[in-house]
Amino acid sequence: MGKGQDLYKKAKTLIPGGTMLLSKRPEMFLPDHWPSYFSKAKGCKVWDLDGNELLDMSIMGIGTNTLGYGNDEVDAAVMETVKKGNMSSLNCPEEVYLSEKLIEINPWADMVRFARTGGEANAIAIRIARAASEKDNVAICGYHGWHDWYLSANHNGDDDLSGHLIPGLSPKGVPKNLKNSVFPFHYNNFQELLDIVEKNDIGVIKMEVLRNFGPEDNFLQKVRDLATKKNIVLIFDECSSGFRETFGGIFKKFNVEPDIAMFGKTLGNGYALTAVVGRKSVMEAAQSTFISSTFWTERIGPAAALATLKVMEREKSWETITETGTKMQRGWLKLAEANHLNISVSGLSAMTTYSFNSPNAAAYKTFITQEMLKKSFLASTHFYASTKHTDAHLESYFNALETVYKTIHKCESGSLNIHDLLDGPVCHSGFKRLN
Ligand SMILES: Cc1ncc(COP(=O)(O)O)c(C=O)c1O
Secondary structure (H helix, E strand, C coil): CHHHHHHHHHHHHCCCCCCCHHHHHHCCCCCCCCCCCCCEEEEEEEECCCEEEEEEEECCCCCCCCCEECCHHHHHHHHHHHCCCCCCCCCCCCCHHHHHHHHHHHCCEEEEEEECCCHHEEEEEHHHHHHHHCCCEEEEEECCCCCCCHHHHHCCCHHHHCCCCCCCCCCCCCCCCHHHEEEECCCHHHHHHHHHHHHHEEEEEECCCCHHHCCCCCCCHHHHHHHHHCHHHCEEEECCCCCCCCCCCCHHHHHCCCCEEEEEEHHHHHCCCCEECCCCCHHHHHCCCCCCCCCHHHHHHHHHHHHHHHHHCCCCCHHHHHHHHHHHHHHHHHHHHHHCEEEEEEEEEEEEEEEEECCCCCHHHHEEEEEEECCCCCCCCCCEEECCCHHHHHHHHHHHHHHHHHHHHHHHHHCCCCCHHCCCCCCCCCCCCCC
8 A cells, every 4th residue: 555545544534525536536446455646747747645656547637638648738738827827807818719610529519607616517518408488497418517406316215326327326415405307318318308308398409419328210300300399409518528439529429419518528639628619699687687606717728728629639539549449348248258258348449348248247347457557558448548648558458468367268168266266355336327
């Protein structure tokens, strides 16, 4: 156990939940042994508090850095901003330039609001859409952040978010008055959405366009047509999927346009900036309701996003990361087949995951993290690709993983017991989503 685990023990006494983000809890990877904190990050490498250099073949800042950590061009724009001043009594012009750029990328849209987190962007979009539709009720599909409006779905009675977020999540602290205002529907289940819309006077439909599996039976177009017919505001949450398969929303691939789309995560390549982009007819409603926050006006976010978009557009980063992610998916499947292991791979290529079809799946995942860490890799069963991941990185990763898979095969065939091989407890389970 290194300095990171020592500090994390202290953190748990000072910070309820240990960290600000569930997905970065050390227990999600390797309880008692995950390095937990970084001292430095560059490209796709991370240095822990003991000075160990680790190759990040895991969540890459949970998808924030498709251009790699500390991208030189993005950092240069940020440094320049720091030199000139990040805050003042006046507004930063970059927010206007960035709005123009986002409208250029999204010609169907006319107006933009900015925030700094995905959850905030989602809350803003919901407020605007409710104001525009003059209706309270919302149908949702996917993960949309931690705010009251979203978690209130679990007051409806049936652990409604279990397929979208985490099973058994308590909506404690969320006013019960919000009960029956948010109605989850399952991805690709158009009939379910139709029933919800018929029964609940829905004014807003919000969904992730694609998470684990693609649309079937013209699902997205059917949702669009339903929204148009019923005068419902359609919102696509592209906080995670945006800029991973196209220069913008993944909805571009399916020729279906929303009324509002949110972008986040990788838009600032690690610097906080999220955007709510929408049609004027809907966005104008923001003028009739109070949506306002001090730090939405700081300058680093939009300066970083402008630089990020410039690099992404020039390098066509979405093509590179999709290719790298596809190689990763193929590599997992090939290694599993060679070792007679049964795995299921899902997700966008550039933001992909797999699981073992075995009762010992969580223990195997923990074992992979444990053994790969010993070989200087940050690895789990998730992979977020960046343009800094090379074929050589993939090759060294798969060479290391091969030995681990061989051991897992021995566990599956009964000659070894996985629980005898773990140095600590099994990892906690992560977000589970239906789509
Ligand atoms: C689709 C989607 N929406 C919203 C969020 C929430 O964003 P944040 O964690 O920045 O609040 C996430 C985060 O994973 C997401 O994937």
